[in-house]
Structure formats: structure tokens, C-alpha cells
């Protein structure tokens with residue numbers, strides 16, 4: 001039977017490579033940094049340029065498709081999933097790393113619910129997954145770790161960009177609880193998508209975060225599940241990509257141990273009305289790095 005999504009995904013992979021070239025070039029020059037929801041929620045002209053490049057390129061080929069892009073939503077576009085084919089885009093996942101030229105930077109493209117693409121441009125790793133057809137890195141099949149004892153696990157997480165002391169306290173309580181399970185170690189790549197690709201690759205057993213956005217996790221969610229992993233909400237049950245909470249693990253056993261360990265809270269949903277999303281604008285400024 002003809003495969004309607006194959007050429008679409010080939011196009012997504014080609015755009016992700018182009019996005020990676022733009023990001024790599026920008027890493028060699030100055031980067032103009034401004035902030036969004038908090039003083040540490042960073043954005044650069046490259047995030048905006050790459051998102052436009054991706055959207056224009058998809059629009060030319062697929063004029064009826066819709067988009068949820070991190071920087072378009074920041075500029076006031078809606079963040080609602082409909083029945084139309086919708087691309088979910090994070091032009092640079094790991095903007096803080098990008099600003100500091102630190103290790104990992106990815107671009108993520110997801111076409112709900114058919115495929116996910118995460119390109120880690122510095123290490124030139126192209127992670128891909130098609131629904132029901134497995135997950136791959138540079139064409140090699142991915143498989144999650146078989147280690148089900150959380151005491152022998154590495155768990156990845158991030159601190160996010162919310163600096164409200166009450167939120168930070170909860171993040172640290174969770175971190176303390178996870179460390180005291182005990183686990184072998186806690187790591188963080190600085191990119192939700194990369195942390196999830198590490199789960200899919202079997203390098204870490206699990207990743208959890210509260211405060212992520214749909215564009216951080218949509219593409220990598222398919223990559224994790226196609227590599228044999230599981231996705232779960234931090235209070236158990238099905239993950240809701242708009243809820244800003246996620247556990248991605250190698251197994252139900254490890255995910256359920258984390259559910260018992262994490263101190264859960266609920267940030268404003270991505271699909272909430274813009275007036276319900278708290279924005280702190282006191283920090284807005286632009287600077288060159």
C-alpha cells in the first residue's frame with residue numbers, strides 16, 4: 001500500500017538538516033538574546049529565523065497543514081490541536097545551551113501523530129520515528145534500556161525556566177526524592193527532546209519534567225514510544241502533551257516508581273487562553289552574547 005507520509009517525513013528531515021546548518025552557523029557569530037516568560041526563558045533571532053524557515057518550507061509543499069511553533073505561540077498565535085494535520089515545532093530546543101555554546105542543541109519537528117524528527121546539529125544525530133515503524137538515529141534502530149531496577153538507573157531531568165521560589169522548592173524536593181531512591185545518577189542535557197532521545201537510545205532509563213511545553217516533547221514522545229519506552233503523566237495515567245508534565249521511561253515499572261517519587265504540580269496548560277498564562281514582563285531586555 002502507498003505510504004502517504006514517507007515523502008512528508010523525508011521533507012521534515014531535509015528541513016531539520018537545513019535548520020541545523022543555520023544553528024551551527026549562528027554558533028560561530030554573535031547571538032542577540034531577549035527573554036520571554038521569565039528572566040531566564042531565553043530566545044534569540046536564530047530561534048525565530050529557524051522557525052520561519054521551517055514553517056515557510058512546509059507551507060510551500062503542504063499549504064493546508066497547520067502549525068504550533070514555540071516562537072509563533074510566543075508572538076500570540078494559538079496553541080490548539082485540531083483534526084487537520086498539525087506540525088509542532090521547536091526551532092531550537094536548548095536555547096540556553098545555544099546562547100552559551102554549551103553541548104547539545106536540537107531542532108524538533110513533529111507531525112501529529114504520524115512522525116517525529118529531532119536533529120541534534122552539533123553532533124549531527126538525526127533521530128526519527130514513524131508511528132508503528134520504529135525509531136532510529138542516523139538510520140540505526142533505537143531500543144530503550146532493559147534495566148527495570150530504578151536503583152540502577154540514570155534519570156534525566158531539567159530545572160526549567162520558572163524561578164518562583166515555591167516552584168523551585170518543589171523541583172528540588174522531587175530531585176531529592178529521586179536521588180534518595182537511590183538512583184545511579186541524575187543528568188540533564190539542557191534539551192527536553194535530547195533527554196527523551198537519550199531514553200530512546202537506552203543511555204538513560206527515564207526523563208521527567210514539569211514545566212515543559214508541547215513543542216519540547218511532541219516529536220521525541222513518538223521516538224520514545226517507538227523505541228519501546230512508555231510515556232506517563234507525573235501523577236500516573238496517560239500523558240497529556242498540553243499539560244506541561246511528562247515522564248518518559250524505558251518501562252512502566254520505572255515510570256510508576258517515579259510517579260510515587262515526584263512532587264507534582266500543574267503549570268498553566270499550553271492550550272489555556274493566553275490571559276490564563278502568567279507572564280512576567282519586568283525582565284524584558286535585549287543583549288548580545
Ligand SMILES: O=P(O)(O)O[C@H]1[C@H](O)[C@@H](O)[C@H](O)[C@H](O)[C@@H]1O
Pocket residue numbers: 041070090092093094095096158159160161190191192193209211212216
Ligand atoms: O526553551 P527551549 O526550547 O530551549 O526548551 C526548554 C527545554 O527543552 C526544557 O527541558 C528546559 O527545562 C527549559 O525549560 C528550556 O526552555
Ligand SMILES: [Mg+2]
Pocket residue numbers: 090092093094192215216
Ligand atoms: Mg524547547
Ligand SMILES: [Mg+2]
Pocket residue numbers: 047070090091092093094095
Ligand atoms: Mg525552543
